[in-house]
Amino acid sequence: MENPGLRRRPVQRRSIDRVERILDACARLLDEVGLDALTISDVARSAGVPAGTIYQFFDGRPGMLRELALRNLELLLARLRVRIAAEPALTWPRAAEVVLAETVAMRRSVPGFTVVDFADTRPGGASFLPVGSVQESGDVLAERLYHFALEEAGLPALPDPYRVMRLAIQATAAVLHLSFSSTPQGDRAMVEQGRRLLRAYFVDVSSETFR
Template identity: 80%
Template sequence: MENPGIRRRPVQKRSIDRVERILDACAHLLDEVGLDALTTVDVARRAGVPSGTIYQFFDGKPGMLRELALRNLDLLLVRLRHRVAEEGPLTWPRAAELVLAVTVEMRRTVPGYTVVDFADTRPGGQTFLPPGETQEGGDVLAERLYHFALDEAGLPPLPDPYHVMRLAIQATAAALHLAFAASPDGDPVMIEQGRTLLRAYFSAVSPAG
C-alpha cells in the first residue's frame, strides 16, 4: 500500500536504514512530547540526520506520520499471523479476541503506537466499500483486517463487512482509550470488558453466530 506522503521511496540500504531511523525517532518522540508538539526538526535531531533529509523522503510531518502508521499496521498483521498460526481453526469472535490481545501488546511495547492511528493512511485509492458508498478516512485498517481474516485466517465473509468492521474498530478504540487512560499498561478490567463486548458482537453478526 502506497503512502501519498512519500516523496521518494528509498532503495539503497543506506537510505532504507536512514528512513527507519527517522521513523524510530518519530515514534519515540511521540511518546515523549505528543503529536501536537512533534516537529520535523526534533525528529531529525533524534535520528541524527540533517533536517532536510526528512523532506527528501516525506511530505513533511503528515507523510512521516502516515508512514509510521503503515509500518505499525504491517507489524500488527505480522504478529497476528503468528497468533493465527498457533490457534488453528478460528471463529470471528475468537479472531476479534486475538486482534484485541495483539493490539494491547503493541500498545504496551511499540513506541508511538498509542499516538498514531490509521485514520490518515489512505486518502484515496481502492476500497472494500460497496459501490456508490462514500469512502471515509480510516477504512485502511478495516479493510486490511477484513481481508486478512478472509485470505489468511480462513474466516467466512461477513454479511455487512463495512459496517461491522468499522463499528468493531471504533468500539475497540474506545475500550482501549479508557483502559490506557487509567494505566500505562492498560486497566485489565477494562480490557476484559472490551474483549467481552467484541466476542458478543461478533457472535451476533458473524455467519456462525
C-alpha cells in the same frame, strides 16, 4: 495501496535504514513530547540526519506520521500471522479477541503507538492513513484486517463486512481509550469487558453467515 505522504520508497539498504531510523525517532518523540510539539527538526536531530533528508522521503510531518501509522499496521498483521499459525481453527469471535489482545500488547510496548496507532482518531483530528474506498478515515485498517481474515486466516465472509469491521474498530478504539486513560499499562478489567463486548458482537454477526 500507495502512501500519498511518502515522496519516494527507499530501495537501497542505506536509505531503508535511514527511513527506519527517522520513524523510530518520530515514535520516541511522540512519547516524549506528544503530537502537537513534534517538529521535523527535532526528529532529524534525534535520528542523526539533516532535516532535508526527511523531506526527501516524506511529505512533511503528516507524511512521516502516515508512514508510521502504516508501519504499525504492518506490525499488527505480522503479529497476527504468528497467532493464527498457532490457532488453525480460528473463528470470527476468537479472531476479534486476538486482534484486541495484540493491539493492547502493542499499546504497552510499541513506541509512539499511544499517539499514532493506525490513524489519528482524535475528535476533529486529521487522518494519517490514506483513505480507502469511501471518504472515511480508518477504511484502510478495515479493509486490510478484513482481507487478512479471509485470505490468510481462512475465515468465512461476513454480511455487510465493512460496516461490521469499522464498528468493531471504533469499539476497540473506545476500549483502548477507556483502558489506558488512567494507567500506562491499561486497566485489565476494562480490557476484559472490551473482549466480552467484541466476542458477543462477532458471535452475533458471524452467525448470520450460516442462517
